[in-house]
Structure formats: C-alpha cells, structure tokens
Amino acid sequence: MPRSSKPAAAATREAIVERTAALASIEGLAPLSIGHLADVLGLSKSGVIGPFRSKENLQVAAVESAIARFRCEVWEPVAPEPAGLARLRAIMNAWLSYLEREVFPGGCFLTAVSLEFDDRPGAVRERLAVAWKRWLTVIEGEVSTAQAQGELDRELDPAQVAFQLNAYVMAANWAKQLFADPRALGAARDAIDRLLAPAKAR
Amino acid sequence: MPRSSKPAAAATREAIVERTAALASIEGLAPLSIGHLADVLGLSKSGVIGPFRSKENLQVAAVESAIARFRCEVWEPVAPEPAGLARLRAIMNAWLSYLEREVFPGGCFLTAVSLEFDDRPGAVRERLAVAWKRWLTVIEGEVSTAQAQGELDRELDPAQVAFQLNAYVMAANWAKQLFADPRALGAARDAIDRLLAPAKAR
DNA sequence: CCTACCGATCGGTAGG
DNA sequence: CCTACCGATCGGTAGG
Numbered sequence: 001m002p003r004s005s006k007p008a009a010a011a012t013r014e015a016i017v018e019r020t021a022a023l024a025s026i027e028g029l030a031p032l033s034i035g036h037l038a039d040v041l042g043l044s045k046s047g048v049i050g051p052f053r054s055k056e057n058l059q060v061a062a063v064e065s066a067i068a069r070f071r072c073e074v075w076e077p078v079a080p081e082p083a084g085l086a087r088l089r090a091i092m093n094a095w096l097s098y099l100e101r102e103v104f105p106g107g108c109f110l111t112a113v114s115l116e117f118d119d120r121p122g123a124v125r126e127r128l129a130v131a132w133k134r135w136l137t138v139i140e141g142e143v144s145t146a147q148a149q150g151e152l153d154r155e156l157d158p159a160q161v162a163f164q165l166n167a168y169v170m171a172a173n174w175a176k177q178l179f180a181d182p183r184a185l186g187a188a189r190d191a192i193d194r195l196l197a198p199a200k201a202r
Numbered sequence: 203m204p205r206s207s208k209p210a211a212a213a214t215r216e217a218i219v220e221r222t223a224a225l226a227s228i229e230g231l232a233p234l235s236i237g238h239l240a241d242v243l244g245l246s247k248s249g250v251i252g253p254f255r256s257k258e259n260l261q262v263a264a265v266e267s268a269i270a271r272f273r274c275e276v277w278e279p280v281a282p283e284p285a286g287l288a289r290l291r292a293i294m295n296a297w298l299s300y301l302e303r304e305v306f307p308g309g310c311f312l313t314a315v316s317l318e319f320d321d322r323p324g325a326v327r328e329r330l331a332v333a334w335k336r337w338l339t340v341i342e343g344e345v346s347t348a349q350a351q352g353e354l355d356r357e358l359d360p361a362q363v364a365f366q367l368n369a370y371v372m373a374a375n376w377a378k379q380l381f382a383d384p385r386a387l388g389a390a391r392d393a394i395d396r397l398l399a400p401a402k403a404r
Numbered sequence: 405c406c407t408a409c410c411g412a413t414c415g416g417t418a419g420g
Numbered sequence: 421c422c423t424a425c426c427g428a429t430c431g432g433t434a435g436g
Binding site: 054 | 414
C-alpha cells in the first residue's frame with residue numbers, strides 16, 4: 001500500500017523502468033539485480049520491486065519502455081515522410097542517429113536484450129521477437145512501396161533488403177560498442193547508401 | 203592441492219571450460235554461476251573454481267577455448283584453399299555451417315559474449331576485441347587478394363566488404379536465435395553470394 | 405577435487 | 421515507499 005499519490009507513484013514507476021533499461025544496456029538485463037537498482041535509484045529494494053511484484057514483470061516493463069522509446073526516437077520523426085524510398089532513407093538515418101546519440105548508454109538495448117534472452121523462453125523474449133518482426137516488416141513494406149513507385153529495382157526481394165539493412169545497423173552497433181569506434185556507423189551508412197541507390201534506367 | 207594426476211586435472215579443466223562456453227552461449231557468461239556449473243558438471247563448487255582461482259579467470263579461459271574452437275571449426279578446414287576469392291567463399295560457407303551445426307547450442311558464443319561484455323572493461327572484453335579485429339582483418343586480406351587476382355571489383359573497399367560480410371553472418375545468427383528460424387542463414391547466404399559475385403568484364 | 409564454511413547479496417514478503 | 425526479515429545462493433577460501 002503506497003503512501004504517495006497516484007501520479008507520484010506513476011512517476012516513480014517510470015523512473016525505475018527507464019533506469020532499468022539504461023543500466024541493462026550496459027550491464028545486461030539478466031544479471032541486473034534489484035538491490036543494485038535500488039542503490040542507484042536511491043530507493044529501497046521493496047520500493048523498486050513493489051510496483052512490479054516480480055523481477056520478470058520489471059524486465060518486461062523495461063522492454064516495453066525501450067520499445068516505446070525506439071518508436072519515439074526513430075519512427076515518429078520520420079512518419080510524416082512520404083512512403084517509399086524517401087521514408088526508408090529517413091528511417092535508416094534516424095536509426096543510425098539513435099545509435100550515434102547513444103539514446104541507451106550501452107548501445108541498443110533492444111539488440112542486446114534480444115541476444116541475451118533468445119534462449120530463455122518467457123515474456124521478455126516473446127515481446128522482443130514480436131517487436132523486431134514488426135519492425136522488419138515495416139522496412140520491408142517501405143521497400144515494396146519504393147519498388148511500386150519505381151524508386152528501387154523491382155528484382156530485389158523486399159525481405160532480403162530488410163534483412164541486409166537491419167544487418168548493417170546491427171553490425172554497426174556491435175562494432176561501435178566492442179571497438180569503442182563510432183566510425184562503424186559510417187560503414188553502415190555506406191552499405192545502406194549502396195543498397196538504396198535508386199533504380200537506374202537501363 | 204589436487205589428488206588426481208596431471209593429465210586428469212587437465213581433462214577436468216578442459217571439461218569445465220567447454221561446458222562453461224556451451225552453457226554461456228545459452229544463459230550468458232556474466233550471470234552463469236559457479237554453483238550452477240558445479241551442478242551440471244557433477245563437481246563441487248571448489249572443484250569448478252579451483253583450477254582458475256577466480257570467476258574472471260574461468261570466463262577468460264572459456265573465451266580462449268571458444269576462440270580455439272572457432273579456429274578449428276571455421277578457419278582450419280579452409281586454410282588449404284588458395285588465397286583470394288576461393289578461400290573467402292570457403293570461409294563464409296564454413297562460418298555459416300558453424301552456425302547451422304550449432305557448435306555452441308545457444309548461437310555464436312563469441313558474438314553473444316562480445317555484446318554482453320562490450321561495456322565491461324576487463325580481460326574478457328579485451329581478448330574478444332583483439333580476436334574479432336583479427337578475424338575481420340583476415341576477411342579483409344582475402345578481399346584484397348581476390349582483387350589483386352582480378353576476382354573481385356577493384357573499386358570495392360576491402361574493409362567495407364569485410365564489415366558487410368560480418369554483418370550478414372551476425373544478423374543471421376541473431377535472427378536464427380531470436381525467431382528460432384534457420385532460414386535466416388539463407389538470407390545471409392544470398393547477400394554474401396551477391397556481394398562476392400566475380401568481377402564482370404565490362 | 406572434496407567438505408565445511410565465510411560474509412555478502414539474491415529475489416521476494418510482511419507489515420506498516 | 422520504508423524497515424525488517426525470510427531462505428537460498430553468490431564468489432571464494434581453509435584445510436585436507
């Protein structure tokens with residue numbers, strides 16, 4: 001039974017969830033302990049776990065928060081662009097910018113956690129698999145639209161293009177983190193530009 | 203002071219290190235506890251940690267073992283191939299085959315751990331960064347040789363090609379694990395084939 | 405390589 | 421959202 005008002009409780013919950021995602025991008029979600037979170041948040045352990053009742057619920061809430069953050073940082077800025085090649089290019093720029101700005105301090109939380117939990121059946125993995133599948137489908141849809149508008153070669157397979165675009169961003173995130181070298185984003189950008197070169201008249 | 207003979211002690215050490223790498227590919231290296239390892243190995247905790255004296259030393263030993271395994275499974279079978287495009291294609295086939303055969307049950311241990319430890323300064327991260335950098339350099343060298351032999355377009359940047367080839371394999375590993383769908387390896391294979399299409403006479 | 409043990413911390417709950 | 425507490429487990433050591 002919390003003493004504070006409903007809005008205050010919601011703000012506390014929000015703070016816990018965001019700090020969890022940020023810290024987990026650095027240290028990993030599975031080994032992150034409630035006691036450690038309590039320390040950095042200046043709360044008691046029961047203050048951290050109380051609103052969620054279990055560690056898994058807190059983990060799922062952190063994943064939900066990160067998905068919302070990704071949508072806000074990457075999708076929403078580009079949604080007004082015209083569908084097709086223009087929006088696809090805008091998506092890729094926003095995605096790389098999200099990595100460059102270090103929205104999560106330890107690299108893309110959603111990538112790190114999807115690799116961390118890919119062998120642990122449960123809500124975290126399911127939620128991530130659905131979100132990632134949907135995101136790949138969004139990319140694929142933009143490729144199809146671009147093809148229909150004559151902006152990309154029609155012989156390309158949209159799912160294949162989506163796989164490759166995702167691969168470039170993921171590898172850039174990996175190299176940036178492991179080698180502490182932001183130039184990895186440049187390699188991804190070059191690969192994306194080459195793949196998304198407009199269809200040439202032949 | 204171990205009671206068993208030197209060879210037996212070395213075999214035990216080997217078993218601990220290999221099981222650690224295999225289990226860590228599933229559960230992660232950081233959250234893997236000595237007690238859990240002791241259970242699955244049928245040893246006492248002190249039997250597990252004794253030969254290494256600390257958890258970090260055991261982690262480093264597991265990484266060394268996985269690097270040796272990767273070399274044995276991916277590099278050694280293709281080393282006899284002629285340098286250049288032939289060996290590069292053989293490398294990529296062996297690399298995908300290593301994923302397909304599930305040499306590590308939870309996907310590529312070296313990829314998973316490099317993402318897990320990329321924000322934890324220490325011996326594990328340093329060892330992984332060096333090994334990965336060297337591997338990318340090997341790929342890059344094969345691309346250069348292929349170019350010098352007229353097998354690949356000379357306008358390609360070898361480091362860029364290495365980045366992209368690595369990205370395809372890494373994304374295939376990720377998708378295979380997260381979506382439990384081995385067809386991801388096919389997408390990587392298509393992307394590799396397209397990138398390594400021989401130079402056309404023009 | 406085992407038993408027995410150390411202090412610290414784990415996730416979680418009771419009660420306020 | 422706190423204090424106080426639960427049994428279990430953590431990494432690691434002493435001693436054989």
